[in-house]
Amino acid sequence: MQMASPPSRPPRAIKPVDPITWRERLDEHGAIHGHHRHLDARHGALFTEDDDILLVSFEEAGAMRHSTTGLPAALQVAGREGWSQLCLYSEGDTFFRSDAVFAYFDALIDEGFFDRFDRVVFYGAGPAGYAAAAFSVAAPGATVVLIRPLATLEPARSEWDRRYPALRRTDFTRRFGYAPEMLEGAGEAFLIYDPEVALDATHASLFALPEENLLRCRRLGPAPERDLEKMGVLLPLLDAAGHGRLDARTFHRLYRKRLEYRPYLHRVLTRLRVEKRLGLGRHWANGVRDQLSTEAKQRASS
The missing domain is CATH 1.10.287 (Helix Hairpins)
Known part of the structure; x- marks a missing residue:
């Protein structure tokens, strides 16, 4: 087996700031670079304006606070490439099922926000992958990159998935509801998952994507996004999507880093x-x- 040199290590996490101080810093960032919106007690949106490619990410606030910058992980790609970046963040796994989030996307649609960009990429993993698929309907023609997304937690469609018990009463039937249907207007969608994780594989099958857009990564387990980030694959994947170069061949070329x-x-x-x-x-x-x-x-x- 021929193996290459090890990838560079990811930035070391720092002690997180408290949520109030962190949001104040996001206010400062938004005032300078775009905008920061407090949507409700558990959700917010940070927009960093730059050129005519937009990377939209859905991220967990706690993970952002634990990072070296306190800013969205996707901003590492967007900032390096000079792209615009919109991050919707949540306190915990909410699946972004919030009237305030719905209203925020309604406002973006009404003002033609997404029409300002030549290319739009949506990204999310797990519950945030659900959100990336569901809200991509706001930007028809967008490229969507999903890692182990859930299709829904609606009991009638997913009674076999007993994860996230605190959200079992959340309404997944109304607006931006069933993620595979919301994905129908996307230009192209890619779904990354470990087929040996049975629940993730079942959700993946509900999206009914072309075979070449189902990107399997065996042995990575229930949170492949973490390993993909650590092995130096995740950010190049998003970079390729932003440049319109992501396909199965590109994924498998990057995924060879697992051998390191x-x-x-x-x-x-x-x-x-x-x-x-x-x-x-x-x-x-x-x-x-x-x-x-x-x-x-x-x-x-x-």
Whole structure:
């Protein structure tokens, strides 16, 4: 097994600021670069204005506060490329099912906000992936990048999914409701998931996307976005989407970085041992050993 040098490490998390101070900082950022809206007690929107490509992300506020900047993760891509960026954030997993969020998107649609941009990309993962798909209907023709999205939590359509019990009474039948239907106006949509996570695979099947747009990443588990970020794949994926270059071939080329990523290598080895595939396990272990030896030599020479 031929393996390349390890990817650069992601920025180290810092101690999060308190929510009030954090929102004040977002107010300052919005006043200078675009706008910051307090939508309700659990939701907000931060817009950073730049050129005519717009990256729309749905993110969790706690994760933003734990980051080195306190700003949206997607702004790392948009800022580097000079794109505009709109982040909808939530306190916890709300699926963004809020009248205030609905009203905010209504206002954007009424003012022709999305028409100002030559290209619009929506991104989200998990519950935020649901939101990215559902609200993409506000920008017909957008490119949508989803990681393990849920289609709905409406009991009639997803009684088999018992996750998020606190949201089981949330109404998923009214506006921006069933994510696969809201996705029908997208220019193109890509769905990334681990097919070995049964619930995520079932939700993925409900989106009924073309086979080449279902991007499978086995052995990454229930939160593949975290591993994709750590191995240096997630941000290049969004970059490719913003430039109109994302397709299955691009994904699989970037995803080869898993062969540099120790947690993935060890998960595969553990699985082979559990399945008692001893010969293949030895072959894989030799590859992992060679990779670690290469890393050690590179560190010693640097």
